[in-house]
Amino acid sequence: MIAPKVTVRGEANGVRVVVCSGEFDLDTTGLLVDACDDRRHPARLLVLDVTQVTFADSSFLNALIRLRNTRPVALRGPLPKQLHRLMEMTGALALFEIENTATDRAS
Numbered sequence: 433m434i435a436p437k438v439t440v441r442g443e444a445n446g447v448r449v450v451v452c453s454g455e456f457d458l459d460t461t462g463l464l465v466d467a468c469d470d471r472r473h474p475a476r477l478l479v480l481d482v483t484q485v486t487f488a489d490s491s492f493l494n495a496l497i498r499l500r501n502t503r504p505v506a507l508r509g510p511l512p513k514q515l516h517r518l519m520e521m522t523g524a525l526a527l528f529e530i531e532n533t534a535t536d537r538a539s
Contacts, residue, residue, distance in 0.1 A: 434486050436460040438467040446476030449508070453484035456492040465495050474503075479531065481508040488515045493524055506531050 436454035443449055450467050454460075468478055478499065485492075492515075499505050506529040511519070519525040 436463055438463045440467050440470075442473075442475075443479075446474075447479060448473075448475035448477070449479045449481060451481040451484070453486075455487035456485060457487070457489045458491040461491045461495045464492070465499075468499055477504045477506060479506050479508055482511060482515060483509060485512050485515055488512075488518060490518075490522075493518055493522065497524060497527065500527060505529075508532055 434454040436452070436456050438453075439451045441449050441451075448468075448470070450464065452464055456464065464480075468480075480496065480499070482488075496505070496507075509530045509532055510516075511530065516525070519528075
């Protein structure tokens with residue numbers, strides 16, 4: 433297992449970027465949720481950089497959807513193949529704006 437890591441950085445114009453790397457499951461998805469839940473400094477836009485996520489289960493996907501339902505969220509890609517497949521199979525891919533995506537990852 434590749435230990436999950438979440439780092440947060442602010443950018444101009446009220447954008448907060450949360451960079452996720454490693455494997456996320458039911459036991460570790462809370463790291464993402466906690467990093468995004470900063471009510472003292474609300475962000476105009478939350479950008480979740482998921483390019484380094486090596487594994488994500490349904491709890492990670494659920495967290496992404498819950499975050500999207502409470503604030504403006506964009507995913508920074510390209511999405512890792514496994515996460516892309518999970519989001520595509522569940523219909524969640526259409527819910528998100530994806531920044532900097534490469535060509536379709538249909539392979």
